[in-house]
Amino acid sequence: MKRIALLGMPNTGKSTLFNRISGASARVGNWPGITVDLASAKILLGGHIAQLIDLPGIYDLHGFSEDEQVVRHFLENNAIDLVVIVLNSAQIDRQLSLVLQIKKLNLPAVLALNMSDEAKHAGITIDTESLTTALNMPVVAISAKYGDGLPKALQAATQIISQNKTATNPQEIAQLLQEDSQIEREMETLVARHVQIPATLSDSTTDKIDRVLLHKWLGLPLFFAAMFLLFQFIFTAGKPLQDGLAWLLEMVRSSALEPLFANAPAWLSGLMLDGIYNGVTTVAAFVPIIILFFIVMAMVEDSGYLSRAAFLMDALMAKMGLDGRGFVMMLMGFGCNVPALMGTRIMRSRPMRLLTMLVIPLSLCSARLQVFIFMITALFTAQQAPIVLFALYVMSFATMFLTAILFQGQYKNAEPFLLELPPYRFPTARQILLRGWQEVRHFLNRATKFIIIGVVLVWALTHFPTDVPPASTGTYAGQIGAFFAPVLAPIGIDNQFAIALIFGFVAKEIVVGSLAVIFGLQGDALTAQVAMQIDWVQAMSFMLFTLIYTPCLSTVATLKSESKSTAYMWLSIVWSLALAWVVSFIFYQGARALGY
Numbered sequence: 215m216k217r218i219a220l221l222g223m224p225n226t227g228k229s230t231l232f233n234r235i236s237g238a239s240a241r242v243g244n245w246p247g248i249t250v251d252l253a254s255a256k257i258l259l260g261g262h263i264a265q266l267i268d269l270p271g272i273y274d275l276h277g278f279s280e281d282e283q284v285v286r287h288f289l290e291n292n293a294i295d296l297v298v299i300v301l302n303s304a305q306i307d308r309q310l311s312l313v314l315q316i317k318k319l320n321l322p323a324v325l326a327l328n329m330s331d332e333a334k335h336a337g338i339t340i341d342t343e344s345l346t347t348a349l350n351m352p353v354v355a356i357s358a359k360y361g362d363g364l365p366k367a368l369q370a371a372t373q374i375i376s377q378n379k380t381a382t383n384p385q386e387i388a389q390l391l392q393e394d395s396q397i398e399r400e401m402e403t404l405v406a407r408h409v410q411i412p413a414t415l416s417d418s419t420t421d422k423i424d425r426v427l428l429h430k431w432l433g434l435p436l437f438f439a440a441m442f443l444l445f446q447f448i449f450t451a452g453k454p455l456q457d458g459l460a461w462l463l464e465m466v467r468s469s470a471l472e473p474l475f476a477n478a479p480a481w482l483s484g485l486m487l488d489g490i491y492n493g494v495t496t497v498a499a500f501v502p503i504i505i506l507f508f509i510v511m512a513m514v515e516d517s518g519y520l521s522r523a524a525f526l527m528d529a530l531m532a533k534m535g536l537d538g539r540g541f542v543m544m545l546m547g548f549g550c551n552v553p554a555l556m557g558t559r560i561m562r563s564r565p566m567r568l569l570t571m572l573v574i575p576l577s578l579c580s581a582r583l584q585v586f587i588f589m590i591t592a593l594f595t596a597q598q599a600p601i602v603l604f605a606l607y608v609m610s611f612a613t614m615f616l617t618a619i620l621f622q623g624q625y626k627n628a629e630p631f632l633l634e635l636p637p638y639r640f641p642t643a644r645q646i647l648l649r650g651w652q653e654v655r656h657f658l659n660r661a662t663k664f665i666i667i668g669v670v671l672v673w674a675l676t677h678f679p680t681d682v683p684p685a686s687t688g689t690y691a692g693q694i695g696a697f698f699a700p701v702l703a704p705i706g707i708d709n710q711f712a713i714a715l716i717f718g719f720v721a722k723e724i725v726v727g728s729l730a731v732i733f734g735l736q737g738d739a740l741t742a743q744v745a746m747q748i749d750w751v752q753a754m755s756f757m758l759f760t761l762i763y764t765p766c767l768s769t770v771a772t773l774k775s776e777s778k779s780t781a782y783m784w785l786s787i788v789w790s791l792a793l794a795w796v797v798s799f800i801f802y803q804g805a806r807a808l809g810y
Contacts, residue, residue: 215256216264216375217293221285221316222300223309224271227328229253231300231358232268235368252288260372264295275315275391289319290388295375297323298367303333303340303355313349319390323351324370330355330363420637424522433526437519441607444514446600448507453596455502456587460737463495467736484684485673492736493669493727496588499737503587504580508549509646518638520545534615535622540570544614547577548607551769555776566627568777572786573614575765575773578607581722585760588726592741593753602754606761613762613793668717668724672731675713684734691732705759705798706752715759721766751810755802762794 222228236255253268269288270281299316301309306327313325327333327340346353352370356363427433471491475483514520523545524538531537539561546554554574561567578586586606590599675691682688687696687709694716695709702712714728730736733743748756764770764787774783 216259216262216295217267218259218264218296218298218371218375219267219269219288219294220298220300221269221312222271222328223273223302223312226271226300226302226309227358228271228300229268231298231326231328231356232266234358234361234364236266252284259368260376262372262375264375273312275312275319286391289321289384290391291384293384294321296371297321298371299323299325300328300358301325303327303330304336304338306333306338306340317349317351319387321387322374324367324374325349325351325353326358326367327353327355328358331357331360423638427519428522428526433522437523437526438608440514440519442600442604444510448503448510449596449599449603452503452506453591455506456499456591459502460499463499464737467491467495481677484677485670488734489669489673489731490666492730492734492740493672493724494665496726496730496736496740504584507583508580508652511549512646515545517640531618534618535569535625535627536566536573536618540566540573540618543570543574544577544611547574547579549580551575551577551579551765552772555769555772558776563627565625568782569618569621569625569627571773571776572621572625572789573617575769575786575790576610576613576617576762578610578761579722579765581766582761584723585718585725586757588729588741589744589753589757592744593748593750606757609758609797610761613797617789617793665721665723665727668720669727669731672713672717672724672728676732701795704803705795706748706755706802707759707798708748708752711748711756715756715763718760719764719767721768722760725760751802751805754805755798758801759794759798762790762797764790764794 220228220232232253232255235257252270255266257264257266267288269285272279272282272285274282275286276282297316299313301313316323325345327342330340333340340355342353342355352374354363354367354370356367358364427436429436467487471487475486478486520542524542527541528538531541543554543557546557551574554577555571558567558570558574561570586603590602594602672691675694676689677684678690679688686692691713692709695712698712698716699709702708702715707715710732711729713732714725717728718725729744730740733740733747735743744753770783770787773786774780777783
């Protein structure tokens with residue numbers, strides 16, 4: 215029985231041709247030398263019973279992707295009477311390289327130029343007769359979709375297999391591909407010895423899961439439900455860790471640092487204890503929850519689920535001038551805005567990139583998360599906490615979507631969206647722990663720079679001039695707060711919280727540290743004081759403003775460098791400030807009007 219192999223690049227209509235020729239007789243089976251199933255069918259061709267095998271689509275015979283290895287192993291282990299090479303006629307200039315590679319293997323071949331109807335509409339003319347002479351193989355223009363040219367292609371195939379030539383010797387093919395095989399074996403050895411790859415689900419299991427998670431109507435509700443459950447878990451498991459670390463830091467202050475500075479000048483003691491120590495340790499107390507958050511998100515991200523979220527969101531994002539990649543960058547922004555902004559480099563369209571960069575700073579980054587955890591802990595119950603945090607994440611998406619809708623006319627884009635859906639993976643313990651450590655290191659780096667500098671400045675502003683009570687309206691901080699009062703009072707933010715917001719321009723982590731310095735308290739005492747100072751409506755307005763207003767200096771600098779435009783940077787700053795004030799104003803005044 216003769217053996218015919220269909221070979222070509224992906225999306226050339228190879229499977230369409232296979233189905234047209236084989237009809238309903240296709241079956242799936244294993245072949246020597248490969249570990250996957252290939253579709254095959256028995257057909258009658260010129261009085262010969264032939265077996266037609268549909269090989270995976272490949273771009274390069276000498277590549278090392280899984281599909282390319284499958285094709286190479288098939289050719290090395292199976293005698294072949296004919297190879298039918300299927301090309302897209304409209305892309306012949308990019309696909310002839312595969313034909314030349316197969317030609318060097320001395321395999322009997324027929325070149326089927328598929329989609330000839332599309333090439334004709336595109337004004338492409340191919341001289342098949344002269345190309346036949348140049349390649350020394352039959353070249354036939356066909357349309358597998360409509361059947362045009364198929365009889366002529368089958369006739370050319372019949373002439374070759376009727377010549378009663380001996381089928382190709384796989385050993386000869388293997389010798390020609392020997393160098394590729396050696397490279398492949400060396401790659402396998404290196405990977406086995408030096409690379410740790412997490413376990414993945416089988417394709418069939420992945421397909422079953424995707425039928426649910428990528429469902430047209432259930433996909434997005436399931437995604438947001440999963441995110442809510444993650445927040446519930448993070449708060450439930452993280453609160454005891456946070457309380458334990460806060461207790462430990464308080465013990466260090468009372469048993470070690472206070473005796474150490476007991477005889478020091480009042481200004482030095484105040485600076486070191488009420489300024490630097492209170493400010494930094496108040497932020498540090500939230501590190502366990504931050505670590506837990508990123509460990510959980512690392513598991514979700516590495517599992518392959520976030521790529522599917524991008525796929526689900528693509529249709530919605532397209533209506534706002536964005537695409538699924540933009541949604542992935544938004545999700546990256548929940549960790550840190552800076553790498554998310556830099557990640558937009560994958561977008562070739564500058565308008566698409568600028569629009570995406572405009573919305574990313576509205577992502578609820580880890581620095582803002584620390585502020586929200588502090589405020590939620592102070593003003594809301596354990597049952598309310600996950601709901602409030604989830605609402606802030608929803609508001610983050612809402613402001614990003616609103617921004618995209620309003621500015622999409624200014625940044626129009628026509629770039630197509632392509633996204634690979636990876637198999638579901640189980641991240642290794644090393645990957646998870648490494649992600650947690652990276653976040654701790656990131657915090658420590660910021661703590662030694664922005665946070666310490668910020669809390670020292672806040673302490674100075676709240677303690678000078680020295681002839682007025684600390685943190686009073688007579689201090690420099692009080693004067694600054696009074697200056698901004700006409701703008702911030704309508705959204706429920708008083709003078710003391712205004713100072714924290716001002717230093718949040720430098721880094722959002724400073725906001726919590728600033729409150730510790732302003733009130734001269736830490737731990738439970740600080741949260742109790744904040745709960746006495748403001749009510750839940752003011753707290754929510756404060757968090758909404760913190761969520762939306764101008765990002766940290768690092769993000770602003772990245773916006774300028776990536777966009778290469780000072781005007782664009784100022785657009786982002788002014789827009790986020792204006793949007794933050796309007797959203798907080800609507801919420802605060804609306805809540806007060808309802809009697810809250």
